[in-house]
Amino acid sequence: MRHHEDKHMNEMKRKLLLLETQVKHLSNDLRLTREENENSTRRYFEIYSNMERKVEERTAELKDVQKELEEKNGELEIMLDSSPAMIFYKDTQQRYMRVNRKFAEGLGVSVDEIIGKTTAEAFGRKRAFRQEDDSAVLRGGQSILNRLEVISTPNGERNVLVDRIPHKDSDGKVRGIISFAVDVTEAKKMEEEKGKLEAQFQRSQRLEAVGTLAGGIAHNFNNLLMGIQGNAAVMLEDIEPSHPHHEILKVIEKLIQNGSRLTRQLLGCAREGLYEIKPISLNQLVRDTLDTFGSTKKDIRIRQELADDLLATEADQGQIEQLLLNLCVNASEAMPQGGSLFVTTMNVTHEDMADKPYKAKPGEYVLLSFRDTGVGMDSKTMEHIFEPFFTSRGFGKGTGLGLASVYGIVKAHGGYVDVYSEKGQGATFEIYMRAVEREVPKERAVQIELLEGNQTVLLVDDEAMVANVGNRMLKKLGYEVVMASSGKEALEFYEPKYENIDMVILDMIMPDMNGGEVYDKIKEINPDAKVLLSSGYSIDGQAADIIKRGCDGFIQKPFGLRELSGRIREVLERR
């Protein structure tokens, strides 16, 4: 039993020792492992901090490089941004990688919002730079230069000239695309403006040439008409109204009047025919013309709205009458089925004309507006309506001189004319004439009777035919007539005998001396001399000039007996 217990005790002791050893082993292991772990952790952090330090060093290096890069970038940025061209750089995916300030301003976007986007992403359906060309450059590696494109911008559509250049790396591989775009809208506009001005200049040259031509024709034509008129007039006075030729002569006179009107139109186009510039009341002329016109065109309703306080304008009354008549005729032709014509006058100033394409000279104007409800016209037609012999009414229907003469007359008076129209919407003509602060002289009563006299008249005309007709007409009216066929002859005759001569009828255009010179000489000889100018044509407003110098009157060839008698009486009775 004792032995057994000993054995048991020994067994217990052995187990205890084993356990103790195991505990020792475990605790040693645990301690060492913990140490090792701590070591490892320490070393881990050592490595980590080494790495961190390295990262810091690299970061610092990177920062330096970055700073340098940024500086360089900044320089580049300044260069790019100060360029007047819109510059962009796209990568091969056609995304904007870089754009300069001008680009952003020009297209109304911020630089940030565009970077990394394609044109479609950035601009959607708006018109932007052509992507097809970008693709072509990226694909082909070839520059595409001087492409004219239209882009939408906050300032409307702009014309830009675009250069596209591929950016290649050292291997020649296309890496992106650099593009420069210059806004040429203004340049283009100027170019167009220049073209327009040139066209305008050409047109006015053409008109001037036509005018000169027309003037020359008008002069000869009027002399011819004068001859026919005079002879017919004398014949009419000689025969009884029951004579079978009486009616025929009346027809001839009528035809002469028509011919005379035609020459007046020609002179109007040529901006000639300004003879007697005097203050006139536009309202009065408008009323008279519309009365006459209205009575012949019953299917056109005329509405007048004339300013009561309308200022006077200085003009040649005959020409203004012609202008008004032309506008009436034009309106009626525009309204073949009838319609309404609105005519207004009012006072305006140059400030009211600020929106016009031309720059009106400062001052006061009277505005005459003719608005019809007719067929109207398109802009193409509108461009040409003031050209002589242009007509939209079909060949043979109009003379093609009506509106051209309106234009010529307005221009000759220093005024402006505008037209507004649309196809089917009627047309409005606006005429601006310079206003003057002067009284309109009282109209003389229109004479009906032939006014006869017995004074002596010196008739100066180089055209024998006209001179002969004049001679006859004057004699018919009871005057004593002395004739001279040139300025020189006239003066030679006039100087010694001026006391016996009551008045001079002076043709303006003569081969040796012109009317003006002769007039001046006559006035030198006799400051009280009475002179009536006659002409079929006036060069450079000579007639108006002579009248300004004190000439007593003017008579336009061809003239009839009644007109001649009236004018002579005016001159002789003037004191």
Place this chain on the structure above:
Amino acid sequence: MEHRPQSECSCTDMPLGETKEDEVRRIIELVGQSEISSIQSVVSGVIKVINDRGSSAKDLKDIIEIDPPLTAKVLKVANSAYYYSPARISEIQHAVIWIGFDALKEIVLSQKVWEVFGKDDFVSGYSRVSLWKHSVGVALLGKMIYRREFGERGENVYAAGLVHDIGIIVEHQFLQKRFEGILIRARREKKNLSQVESEVLGYTHTDLGRVLARHWNFPGEFVVGIGHHHSPMGIGEDFSRFASTLYVADCLCQERGIGYADSPYPDGSLFRKCLKRLDVKSYALDLIVKDVEQEMARMEDQGVFQYEAP
């Protein structure tokens, strides 16, 4: 009764008239020109890392990375199932972090030393691979004794354990014929290897190991430990425990059949004396050996011993 080695076998390995000191010196010179010496820098480098408190993971990393084949081997082990790394470790730096600084030192040492043990040729119960397994066993066991019994890390014992039989390798390489004769005779006469070595060569593999360790400037405890791993008595206090531990571990591995056994006939009283000096109980050793055997088995399973032939 002393055997003259020269008369025992007609060896051409040793020139006539050469003393054994001359011979050892000559062999050490030959080692210096052979691939064996290639392990010197790595092994002494790691030993330095082990013993220098100021050393860092970077020092270890530098030692490894200067040797590309070694780097590849270390990474292979680091990526083996044994360490179950979550992601492929492709840099020593990562291996340090994942496996740990200490484990990595062992891997480096074992991989490097393996380079000279790896050439297998089987002679009379000896093969380099079996010697290698023995060396790893001694290394592990020595380390475990240090850890569990002495509460120390035992890294030096591990390193010394790996190379304690380097003398056998040297003999095999440079005294091949005589070494084969020694193996056969030891087997036939049922003697321990060192006894036959002494009889034939006049010196033992422990002598060669000691001289080489000194030549390679290994620390003193290595020199003494390697030189006295069969005769741990009569050593100064400084290295006594180190050498005794190596001796005990060597004996235990042979007893347990871990790898090659050069001393199949242990001196029981010397062993007990050593245990007493170390103050280690035999049942404590039993516990440790069991764990080492398990660990060895696990390492083998997980492919840690699957070295490629150099």
